[in-house]
Amino acid sequence: MESIEKLTNILRSNGMKITPQRLMIFKVLKNNTSHPSAEEIFRRVKRTYPTVSFTTIYKTLETLRDLGEIKELIIDKDRKHYDPNTDSHHHVICSTCKKIGDILDDYSPSIKLPDSIKNKYTVSGFQISFYGVCNDCR
């Protein structure tokens, strides 16, 4: 995700508007490595804007996702999580507390798709999900 100033420019140049709620969502996400769910973002924004709605959270997350500024993580079977780090990387999730950690290693040199798949899909990327239990939970 870009800096808040750049992000502001990107939105404005797309005819979108900068509201205090959106700015707070950006601040909550920026440099956030905790992979928050919509609800966690909602709770944090609510501390400053007690009347903020889930609608605003979801709509803004959708906007940021469509702009490629954040990534939606499909790793927790119960809910989506959001990641402002859009560089290719991977994740570990604790099956007990659902805490998600980053794995920044680049595995792409060793991940080659078999031809049988290349003939059927045009693959744009991959995501490795490691499953386990974190130290706090075991």
Added chain:
Amino acid sequence: MESIEKLTNILRSNGMKITPQRLMIFKVLKNNTSHPSAEEIFRRVKRTYPTVSFTTIYKTLETLRDLGEIKELIIDKDRKHYDPNTDSHHHVICSTCKKIGDILDDYSPSIKLPDSIKNKYTVSGFQISFYGVCNDCR
């Protein structure tokens, strides 16, 4: 997933019962490489047992998952998919039609976890999800 006869024995030796609905769910899953969702399984069982309920589908899938006979795939953001192939393998999903393909290559020799993660999580396995578009959709 085991053969239907073995599966039958496993369930019975766990005090569980074999019903026609369950047998049909087993048949739908056995050797199925299409990674069906609960709804797809429901529709196929319904052809033979028109009064079958989602409850039965979900309960049976939960049972099979808890017995380790099938794997729940977290790869499609909209719904869970089920895989009777419990051998470690990976998947491609078409972001348009959600068709899921198998990737049977063993990448485990090249996937080593960084120590920083090993110190925080006890990892039991990993899953690679490839994202792209299938030939039918492009």
Added chain:
DNA sequence: CTGTGTGCAAAACGTTTGCATGCCT
């Protein structure tokens, strides 16, 4: 002033649960 964003309430969606009845063993 125009139109995008907000917030409420309600709907939608996949999934789970309580409970009475059914049926496997």
Added chain:
DNA sequence: AGGCATGCAAACGTTTTGCACACAG
């Protein structure tokens, strides 16, 4: 006969939508 499985309806948690009002540009 006993107990697990079924199926209905209702509940659930997450996410989406319709709409009137607010406010950024």
